[in-house]
Amino acid sequence: MQLGLLLAVGIGGFVGAILRFSISNWVNSLSSSSFPFGTLCVNVLGSFVIGFLFLYFQQVNLSVYQKSLLITGLLGAxxxxxxxxxxxxxxxxxxxxxxxxxxxxxxxxxxxxATLLGMIIFKRLYL
Structure with missing residues (x-):
């Protein structure tokens, strides 16, 4: 495996993990419920973004490094x-x-x- 690809995934993962921690804690702080709204929020948000990016990647020429940083690294974390x-x-x-x-x-x-919505919004904006 290429070092550059590992670094891209690692950088994306670093940012994604910080986002997950921050968003999840913030959302959970808004409710006194025992329901895990923070986890639900990051999962739905990430699903929306992956639906949008999936179609975006079909329209633009991004490197495997950029795609790996965003999908595997950022959204994976x-x-x-x-x-x-x-x-x-x-x-x-x-x-x-x-x-x-x-x-x-x-x-x-x-x-x-949310994945489907991300795809629909991309199509309406760019296709």
Whole structure:
């Protein structure tokens, strides 16, 4: 593997992790609920951005370094399946089953919807 590619992913991951930490904590601070709104927010946001970028990358000539920095690095670190999974298990262990199920359904439905919305917005703006 090329060092430049590893650095691109690492830089994107650094920025994405800081964004995830900041956005998630900020969103969670807005609510006193035990529901993990911060994780939901970063997952939906990242899904929107990946939908938008997927079509953008088909229109512009970016290097594999730029694409890897944005998709694998930045969005890979911004979104978080592992935290989503842990949040769900913790809600179940606390016997908050409705919140656990809501977390699963909202993360899946809103993330898929946000990806589609990102693609629709790109098409309306640029195609």
């Amino acid at each position: 911004l979104t978080t399946f592992s935290t989503f999974s842990l949040d769900t298990v913790l809600l179940m262990q606390a016997e908050l089953y409705v919140k656990a199920l809501s977390n699963v359904l909202l993360n899946v439905a809103l993330s898929i919807g």
